[in-house]
Amino acid sequence: MNRLQYLIRRLLLIVPTFFGITIVCFMLTRILPGGPVEMKLAQMRGMGGGGEAGGGAQAAMINEDVREQLNKQFGFDQPIWKQYTDWAFKNCLGMRMKSYEYPDRTAWELIRSRLPVSMWFGIIAFFASYMICIPLGIAKALRHGSPFDFASSAIVFTAYAIPAFAVGMVLKMFLSGTIDGLWDVFPIGGFESDAAVAAGGWTLFWDRAYHMVLPVTAYVMTSFALLTIMMKNSLMEQMSADYVRTVLAKGASRTRAIWGHALRNALIPIATGFGSILGALFAGSVIIETLFEIPGMGQLSLNALVGHDYAVFMAMLVITATIQLLGNLISDFCYMLIDPRIHFD
Numbered sequence: 001m002n003r004l005q006y007l008i009r010r011l012l013l014i015v016p017t018f019f020g021i022t023i024v025c026f027m028l029t030r031i032l033p034g035g036p037v038e039m040k041l042a043q044m045r046g047m048g049g050g051g052e053a054g055g056g057a058q059a060a061m062i063n064e065d066v067r068e069q070l071n072k073q074f075g076f077d078q079p080i081w082k083q084y085t086d087w088a089f090k091n092c093l094g095m096r097m098k099s100y101e102y103p104d105r106t107a108w109e110l111i112r113s114r115l116p117v118s119m120w121f122g123i124i125a126f127f128a129s130y131m132i133c134i135p136l137g138i139a140k141a142l143r144h145g146s147p148f149d150f151a152s153s154a155i156v157f158t159a160y161a162i163p164a165f166a167v168g169m170v171l172k173m174f175l176s177g178t179i180d181g182l183w184d185v186f187p188i189g190g191f192e193s194d195a196a197v198a199a200g201g202w203t204l205f206w207d208r209a210y211h212m213v214l215p216v217t218a219y220v221m222t223s224f225a226l227l228t229i230m231m232k233n234s235l236m237e238q239m240s241a242d243y244v245r246t247v248l249a250k251g252a253s254r255t256r257a258i259w260g261h262a263l264r265n266a267l268i269p270i271a272t273g274f275g276s277i278l279g280a281l282f283a284g285s286v287i288i289e290t291l292f293e294i295p296g297m298g299q300l301s302l303n304a305l306v307g308h309d310y311a312v313f314m315a316m317l318v319i320t321a322t323i324q325l326l327g328n329l330i331s332d333f334c335y336m337l338i339d340p341r342i343h344f345d
Helices: 003-031 036-047 052-074 080-090 107-142 147-161 164-175 194-199 201-221 224-239 242-249 254-266 274-283 286-291 297-306 310-338
Strands: none
Touching (some): 003 310, 107 147, 107 201, 164 201, 164 286, 242 254
């Protein structure tokens, strides 16, 4: 099987995998208790005042009369297969469905308003992580056992052991002026300032970058340890391989053997992370976005889950599942670019 045939097969397998994911999650949203109907009924009971007798009668009326109307409003009175086919085809994979929490907006309108924010955060975090991890891992491999290796390992694992929210809170305390007497250098939260939005252009660009300093720092500090150690171990393994010793025996310099041969093969394990990184790039980070009040996809997904807004949740699932599946395909493609020895028979 050549590479093109392999990629075509993998691309075709995405379709049944995607529908399998959406079918399972769609059924769970209909089976699990506490759905939008129950949420609406609870709100109605809470708004009903009066005495105990009147309140009890009103609650009974709401339970019996309004439940059927709400089920019909949300489409829950239909068989589950009919609900899924309407969701998948009539509503374009749920993108045209009205949000349960924001009835005047569709799921796609909400996602479209949040997606650029998460992409800003994700792209900056992606490049920052890889621009730090790969050079640091290479430097640690070339200086294995040195004081630099031990010191950098201590820093890497210390940062990895601290949760992202704890790093973010410490950064906010020391650099956002939340404690009197400490530095007030960066914004305490948000994605952009009103003045920068009004100015637009490069002013808005640098204002957004300024707001992203602390969130990206918190994200990178808690996520780059694995990539760094993976890069180091992979390069050290390649440096001790027979083909590197053969290159050195033929008279090549150590620099050429490492940078011209070993490094390319050492990047293969790093390519496996492209799929998950790409998914996080679009999906956002729930913890970081909540802590720094960034109105991105992560915060939207949290609100959809807490509020049982399954219309928005399923639409976001479509995007994240598609990106994750395509990301895995991109990882395989990177394999082929990095190592031509890979076969697909």
